Structures are given as structure tokens and as C-alpha cells.
Amino acid sequence: MYDRVNLTIYVEEPKRLRQRLPPLDETHSAERGTFAYAGYVCGLRLSLHGHNLRVRGSLPGFIGAGFPPATVATVARQRLEEMLGMDMGAARVSRLEVYADLPLAHPPAAYLPSYLALSRHEPSRYPGKSVTFVTAKRTAILYDRFVKTGRDVDRGIARFEVRHMKGGVPLLFGRVTTLADLALPAFRRTAADEWERQYHAIEKARALAPLAETKDYARWHLLHGYIARGLDTVLDEIYGFRVSGTLGKSQTAEMRRSVLALVNDPRLTAPCPLLAEADALIRESADRMRA
Structure with missing residues (x-):
């Protein structure tokens, strides 16, 4: 934990x-x-x-x-x-990392592109290795344990980690926190709850519904093009427009919202079975942390 x-x-x-x-x-x-x-x-x-x-x-x-x-x-x-x-x-705690390892059925590289965005966090990706969402006070990262350690035993294991940086620990617990506090059940549950909440707050890809099941052909084909390009790639390109100054913050925010609106439209998409597995592992891990 x-x-x-x-x-x-x-x-x-x-x-x-x-x-x-x-x-x-x-x-x-x-x-x-x-x-x-x-x-x-x-x-x-x-x-x-x-x-x-x-x-x-x-x-x-x-x-x-x-x-x-x-x-x-x-x-x-x-x-x-x-x-x-x-x-x-x-001893005062100024940084705290909370994590769990997820034993996935497939290599983590199959899952990582499906983690798209986290509100108010800057994205950073190493394709097939990790996806990171960053603010000044908090970072959420999902990465392949094998890539980091190089040990065969870690194949198929991903780690989801939330890092509470300087200023983030008092924000998490509501006050200055000590090492003694971390041992208290209430603090452990708060850390576990926030860890799980951060995971579920990440915008995730969904499976494209069959064309025959939708009447909105134009939006279906638009989303199909985004998926073919790679939803993570599309969103990263939009963020790149903002960083480079090609487009303003409000313009890129609207572009991002329009892409995610398509992804989350139940008339066009359905939950992704691959991510359902990871979601269940997150819930199980959070329950163990709180126990």
C-alpha cells in the first residue's frame, strides 16, 4: 500500500x-x-x-x-x-506514494493505451510502458512492472500508483500528517479511498458498438477514425497543440471534451472487457488496503 x-x-x-x-x-x-x-x-x-x-x-x-x-x-x-x-x-510526512500491483491476464501494454485523460492533470506517455497524469501536488501513474525491473516474475503485472507530492499530503488528509498517523486505520482508509478514486476518475477507452446498432452514422465513423488513429494519440496531439501554442487552452479543452463525449456516448460505445478486469483488480486491492 x-x-x-x-x-x-x-x-x-x-x-x-x-x-x-x-x-x-x-x-x-x-x-x-x-x-x-x-x-x-x-x-x-x-x-x-x-x-x-x-x-x-x-x-x-x-x-x-x-x-x-x-x-x-x-x-x-x-x-x-x-x-x-x-x-x-x-516525523512529518511531506510526500506519500500509495500503490498496488495488478496481476493482469495480458501484458500491460495491451491496457495502457485505454487510459486516456485525467481532469486537470498533464498527460505523459511511454508507449507500451507507462501512462502518467501529473499536477504540482499529485501524480497518478500506471506502468509495466517488468519494464521497470526487468524480472520475468513481473511479466503481466502492472502497478497503479498515486503520488502525493509537497502540499498534496495535507490536502489528502486535511492536516499536517505524521508517520504515526499513517498507521491509523482512518488515515489508511482515506489513502486507499483516494487511490481508488483517482483510478476511476481516469477517462478510459470503450469498445465501439457495431455500426448496425447505431443510427448516428456520422458520429460513429468519426469515433471509428479516432480509434483507428489511437484515442490516446489523438488526445496527446490535442495537448501538444496547447503546449506548442498552436491553439489556446479553451480551444484544446473543447476539442478534448468533444472526443471524450464520443467515447462516453452509450449509443456508440460499450464498456471494454479488457478494462473490466483491471477495474475489478483495483476494487480488490483497495479493499485489502482498507482491511
Whole structure:
């Protein structure tokens, strides 16, 4: 459930903490002139500057795989406290990533082009590898695990991840959030609910209905052309017009709305069976997070 976090905490006795930390490898100590300590310990990036300690990294990577979602934050806190010799419950969370791996029946490349757009998010695609929707405070990304890790065991597994960036964590939980908060059921459920909501908020492709079942031939043929071109490609081209300044924001927004209106017209399209599988896996994953 929880993956990467950024934590910040005030340290009463920085010299004592520095003595507990292992010596730095030269490859990890380029910032020693600025920080009292800056390096990797057990997969986490630690930076001690004055009385401020920053911890960045993956909680599952730190504690190991196999822990139920409900215990990840608790176990991570316990191990951090054992390593650092101080209470870490008050560490403020400035970045939080929530994820689940989806064991799909087909390679993720078959699914990725069907994820089209997310309102108020900028799209970014690596064909066959990932699709990303970005704002300053939040990113939603669906990607092929095998492409990232190169391990055969990951073939057919996609990861859907929502990253709450700086300013996004208080927006998610409604207040400043600590590591201790992440272990609370209410916070875990809120994170899981938002993760699932972001997935379902993504505009997705639908299957084109048979021509004989519609009377709106002109719009059917228009949508057929978009699908032949690739709906993801069409929407990315529209976004490119805005980025390049070829068309204004209002013009490209109207073009985008017109394409999505065709896609979501029940007289022209029907739900895509391929995505129904992914949708079900998302629901199951969210339920496990909330359990």
C-alpha cells in the first residue's frame, strides 16, 4: 500500500544521532560539506542538517516485502526507531506514494493505451510502458512492472500508483500528517479511498458498438477514425497543440471534451472487457488496503 515517503523531524541531540549512524561510503557522501550527514542507510536516504533530519525512501524496500498493508507504517516506524534511537512518530510526512500491483491476464501494454485523460492533470506517455497524469501536488501513474525491473516474475503485472507530492499530503488528509498517523486505520482508509478514486476518475477507452446498432452514422465513423488513429494519440496531439501554442487552452479543452463525449456516448460505445478486469483488480486491492 504505502511505498515511498519523505519524512522530516526535529532532532534534540544531532551529535548523538550522528554517532549511531554507520560511516558513509565516499560514493554517498558528496553533500558532507553541507550536511552533518547525508547518505543511504538500509535503502533510505538520510540527511541531517543542524537539528533537522530528513528521511526519504520506500517503506516496503526498507522493511522487506510480505507485510499486510495495515502493518507497513507501524513496522517501518519501529525499525526506524531501533536504527536511530529516537521516537519517529512525530516525523512529518511531506510526500506519500500509495500503490498496488495488478496481476493482469495480458501484458500491460495491451491496457495502457485505454487510459486516456485525467481532469486537470498533464498527460505523459511511454508507449507500451507507462501512462502518467501529473499536477504540482499529485501524480497518478500506471506502468509495466517488468519494464521497470526487468524480472520475468513481473511479466503481466502492472502497478497503479498515486503520488502525493509537497502540499498534496495535507490536502489528502486535511492536516499536517505524521508517520504515526499513517498507521491509523482512518488515515489508511482515506489513502486507499483516494487511490481508488483517482483510478476511476481516469477517462478510459470503450469498445465501439457495431455500426448496425447505431443510427448516428456520422458520429460513429468519426469515433471509428479516432480509434483507428489511437484515442490516446489523438488526445496527446490535442495537448501538444496547447503546449506548442498552436491553439489556446479553451480551444484544446473543447476539442478534448468533444472526443471524450464520443467515447462516453452509450449509443456508440460499450464498456471494454479488457478494462473490466483491471477495474475489478483495483476494487480488490483497495479493499485489502482498507482491511
